[in-house]
Every structure is written in structure tokens, then in C-alpha cells.
Amino acid sequence: MWGKILIVVLIAWLSASFFARVKNFFFSTPQLPLIKDELWWGPGKPYANEDTDIKPFTINVSQTVLTDLNWRLSQALPFQPALEGVQQQYGINTNHLRNIIDFWQTKYDWRQREKLLNIFPQYTTSIQGLKIHYIHVKPKVTKGVKVLPLFILHGWPSSAREFYDIIPLLTNPTGDFVFEVVAPSLPGYAFSAAAVRPGLNPMEIAVIFKNLMERLGFHRYYLHGGDWGSQVVAAMATLYPHKILGTHSNFCFVNTPLAHLKLMVGSFFPWLIVEDDIRDKVYPLSEKYMRWIEETGYMHIQATKPDTIGVALRDSPVGLAAYLMEKYSIFTNPHWKNLDDAGLTQKFKLEDLLDNVMIYWVTGCITSSMRIYAESFNERYNSLKLPQIPTPVPSGCARFSHEVVYQPETVLRQKFPNLVHLADYEGGHFAAAEEPKILAKDLYLFVEKVEKISGDNKGTR
Structure with missing residues (x-):
């Protein structure tokens, strides 16, 4: 008799333990990780004679670099012929x-493009040992128009060049408020210095940019990000909610066990998870996951061996152009892979895309830019569980139809419980460059809602 009782007790204990672990795995909210504002990412002795002055910056590439580029383009080996019918x-x-x-080689003029790239005021300053480059545009406003600070951040394989068409829309007042825009280059991208030691993941980048905004005198401000920029601004909003008026993204997604469980449940009971009008963008999961697998081989390489592929791309401008241009085609519209010209000029100007390639080439940043994948897809960063911690600030999401990851509201609210704005548009991954008018309008709509909810936000600077 006692044996049976012990067996029952043991089974009950094991069952309770199992369900407790399951509950903890899917539903627990991790604690905020320890934040260290003083981590040093640059060379030399930490904080020894760091020059923290803000300095004007102008893009001025040496002729030696351009001459070398022209030689490399002219010496490129013949291409492997494309397969017939492909x-x-x-x-x-x-x-x-x-x-x-x-x-x-024949129509693109860097010196003319350089003038275009210098139309906005640019600066550099040293933050935690890294020279950080950023664009800072102040609007010209009339009396009665409220100026709101807006921090915007790009991802990979982009640069701050992605925002050149949207910045004028954000800084030209059309209503009761307008934005003062700060658009930095991610560390290790373009004219921002790269870390000299491992560990500069999205959370640590968020710390750097919080410190940048403090140095510029902003105490509270709005955020917007796409691609990796969306992960960094989400981290900023999660870590420093008292500093953030609201956070907006055109690449909102949640990567947690509960999010994946919800999506799996929705495969059988879609009415529980997804809105009817976007069901075809979320399901069937098999089709969406197959696209993800097909188009993210680069991600696995960059998350494991970025320095190896970086050698090849740093040595060949033709290889670099092929690598980056392909991403702009596939992630703007997956159907463009069936077009001979990859569809690029349907939404972009070729010289604008080459501007971005040139920024990667002349700064030699392709290897350091790819390291963000290795710093994010590892046990150290995953153990922080920052993406699983809800972001309390008012949030807004612009979902574009051809985005690689398209998630329903019930999933998004797991990370963004204070989701005050959600809108759907036609377009792809690089919304700021592809559809600047649509994205700018959505940003205004989001901020208008937040301003009405929160009233007159004081003390932004």
C-alpha cells in the first residue's frame, strides 16, 4: 500500500515539476540584465584621454581609394555564365x-554622389572608446510647431544612406509637430568605428546610443528602427523606458518560445491567433519557413564565420556588390527572383544602391558590419533573454506585405504590450528607402497617437 502511495506521490511531483518547467519556459518574464554604461569597446586604456568632443564630419574619400577601386573593377575575372532559364x-x-x-564603371560618379551624401550635417564623437558617426538634422520651424527628438537606426546591409529620402519628410513640418532627427551609423558600419573585442551585441549597442543621445542633450525622445536597428531600439526602450517617449519599427517581430507556440496553434486554429485580412501573410507556416530557410543562408555564415566571408567581400568590389544587391532584391519582393533584372529599378535608383555599396567599400566595413550576427546568435546574448522582456513604452509597428517575418497582433503584443499603433502597407524590408512617404506618414500617425495619449511631453531636452 505504501509503495503505491509513494508511486502516486512521485508521479504527482514529477508532473508538477514538468508543468512548472513548461510554464516557466513559455510564460515567465526574465529580469532585466545588468547594464554597465562604462564598458570600453575601443583600443587602448579605458577612458584615458578620451576625446568626447562633438566634431563636424564630411565624407571625403581619398583619390587613392577611388583609383584602387577602378583598377579592381577593371581587373575583375570573367563571370561564371548564368544557367539557361534561370x-x-x-x-x-x-x-x-x-x-x-x-x-x-561608366556612369556612376562618386565625387558627385559624395556631394549628395554631404547634404545633411554630420558629426562624430567618441562613446565608450568608439568613434560614432551620425547625421543630425534640425528642422526649420515656425512658432507653435512642436519639435520632437527622433532617433532612427538602420540595419544590415544598409547604412544611414537608407534614410536620405525620408529625413526631409520628417524634418519639414506639415502639422502641429515635426522631428529633429538623429541618424547614426551602427558601430562597425560606415564611418563608425568597430569594437576591438567580442561582445558588442544589440543590448550593448543600445547603451552606446543612449549615451550618445545624452551627450546631445536629449532626455526623452522617440525611436525608430528597421532590421538590426529595430532590435537595438527595442533594447533601448526595454532598458531605458523612462527616456523613451515611444518606439516605432517597420520590422516588428517577437522571437520567443511563446510566440512560436502561438504561431503553431494558429496553424490549426488561425482564428485564435491571426486577423483574417493578413492570414495569407502568416500561414501556411511551412511555406513561410521554407522561404526563411531559402533566403537566410547568409545569416548562418555571418552568425558563425563572418571574418572568413569578410575577407572575400573586402577584397573584391564586384563580389561585394553582388552580395549586397542580391539582398536588396530578395528582401524587397521575393517574387523578383524570377525577373532577369532582379526588379531593383522598380523601387530603387541604381546609383542610390551603389551609394550604399560604395560606403561599405570605401570604409572597409563589411567584415565588422557582419559581426553583429555572431554577437547576437550566441549563448552569451541569448542568456540575457532581453527579447523576452516586454517593452513598456508606447509602441508602433508598420507591417509591410513582403517582409520576411510577418506576425499577427496577438504575437506582437507579447513584446509590445503597449502597442498603440499597427498599420499594414504594400512593400518590403527596406521601407525607408523603398517607400519613404508611406513610412514617414506612419511615423507621424504613431507619434500623433502617443502625443494625444500622453499629453504635452515636457523635458525632451
Whole structure:
């Protein structure tokens, strides 16, 4: 008899333990990780004679770099012929690539483009040992128009160049308020210095940019980010909610066990999880996951061996252009892989895309830019569980139809419980460059809602 009782007790204990672990795995909220504002990411002795002055910056690439580039383009080996009947399904089509390189060599004028890239005021300052480059545009406003600070951040394989068409829309008042825009380059991207030691993940980058905004005199401000920028601004809003008026993104997604469980449940009972009008963008999961697997091989390489692929891309401007241009095609519209010209000029100007390639080339940043994947897909960063901690500040999401990850509101609210704005548009991953008017309008709509909810926010600077 006592044996049976012990067996029952043991089974009950094991069952309770199992369900407690399951509950903890899916539903527990981790504690905020320990934040250290003083971590040093640059060379030399920490904080020894660090120059923290804000200095004007102008892009001025040496002629030596441009001469070397022209030589490398002219010496490129013949391309492997494309397969018959294949467009971009095997990667960038070399017939299409040849047209891009010809345009680069014969029609693209860097010195003219350099003037364009210098139209906005740019600066650098040292934060935690890293020279950080940023654009800072103040609007010209009339009396009665409220100026709100807005921090905007790009991702990979982009640069601050992605925001050149949207900045004028954000800083030109059309209503009761307008934005003062700060748009930095991520550490290790473009004209921002790269860390000299491992560990600079999105949380640590969030600390750097919080410190940047403090140095500029902003105490409270709005955020917007796309791609990796969305992860950094989400981290900023989670870590420093008292400093953030609201956070907005065109790449909102939640990557937690509960989010994946909800999506799996929705495969069988979609009415529980997804709105009817976007069901085809979320399901069937098999189709969405297959696209994810097909298009994210680069992610696995960059998350494991970024320095190896970086050697090849740093040595060949043709290889760099092929690698970056392919991403702009596939992530803007997956159907463009079936087009001979990859569809790029349907939404972009070729010279604008080459501006971005050139920024990567002349700064030699391709390897350091890819390291953010290795710093994010590892046990150290995953153990922080920052993406699983809800962001309490008012949040807004612009979902574009061809986005790689498209999630329903019930999933998004797990990370963004204070989701005050959610809108759907036609377009792809690089919304700021592809649809600047739509994205700017959505940002205004979001901030208008937050301002009405919170009243007159004082003390932004």
C-alpha cells in the first residue's frame, strides 16, 4: 500500500515539476540584465584621454581609394555564365550583375554622389572608446510647431544612406509637430568605428546610443528602427523606458518560445491567433519557413564565420556588390527572383544602391558590419533573454506585405504590450528607402497617437 502511495506521490511531483518547467519556459518574464554604461569597446586604456568632443564630419574619400577601386573593377575575372532559364534563383544572375558593374564603371560618379551624401550635417564623437558617426538634422520651424527628438537606426546591409529620402519628410513640418532627427551609423558600419573585442551585441549597442543621445542633450525622445536597428531600439526602450517617449519599427517581430507556440496553434486554429485580412501573410507556416530557410543562408555564415566571408567581400568590389544587391532584391519582393533584372529599378535608383555599396567599400566595413550576427546568435546574448522582456513604452509597428517575418497582433503584443499603433502597407524590408512617404506618414500617425495619449511631453531636452 505504501509503495503505491509513494508511486502516486512521485508521479504527482514529477508532473508538477514538468508543468512548472513548461510554464516557466513559455510564460515567465526574465529580469532585466545588468547594464554597465562604462564598458570600453575601443583600443587602448579605458577612458584615458578620451576625446568626447562633438566634431563636424564630411565624407571625403581619398583619390587613392577611388583609383584602387577602378583598377579592381577593371581587373575583375570573367563571370561564371548564368544557367539557361534561370533568373535569380541561384543567387544574383551574372548577366544582371554585368549590367550593374558596367553602370558602376561608366556612369556612376562618386565625387558627385559624395556631394549628395554631404547634404545633411554630420558629426562624430567618441562613446565608450568608439568613434560614432551620425547625421543630425534640425528642422526649420515656425512658432507653435512642436519639435520632437527622433532617433532612427538602420540595419544590415544598409547604412544611414537608407534614410536620405525620408529625413526631409520628417524634418519639414506639415502639422502641429515635426522631428529633429538623429541618424547614426551602427558601430562597425560606415564611418563608425568597430569594437576591438567580442561582445558588442544589440543590448550593448543600445547603451552606446543612449549615451550618445545624452551627450546631445536629449532626455526623452522617440525611436525608430528597421532590421538590426529595430532590435537595438527595442533594447533601448526595454532598458531605458523612462527616456523613451515611444518606439516605432517597420520590422516588428517577437522571437520567443511563446510566440512560436502561438504561431503553431494558429496553424490549426488561425482564428485564435491571426486577423483574417493578413492570414495569407502568416500561414501556411511551412511555406513561410521554407522561404526563411531559402533566403537566410547568409545569416548562418555571418552568425558563425563572418571574418572568413569578410575577407572575400573586402577584397573584391564586384563580389561585394553582388552580395549586397542580391539582398536588396530578395528582401524587397521575393517574387523578383524570377525577373532577369532582379526588379531593383522598380523601387530603387541604381546609383542610390551603389551609394550604399560604395560606403561599405570605401570604409572597409563589411567584415565588422557582419559581426553583429555572431554577437547576437550566441549563448552569451541569448542568456540575457532581453527579447523576452516586454517593452513598456508606447509602441508602433508598420507591417509591410513582403517582409520576411510577418506576425499577427496577438504575437506582437507579447513584446509590445503597449502597442498603440499597427498599420499594414504594400512593400518590403527596406521601407525607408523603398517607400519613404508611406513610412514617414506612419511615423507621424504613431507619434500623433502617443502625443494625444500622453499629453504635452515636457523635458525632451
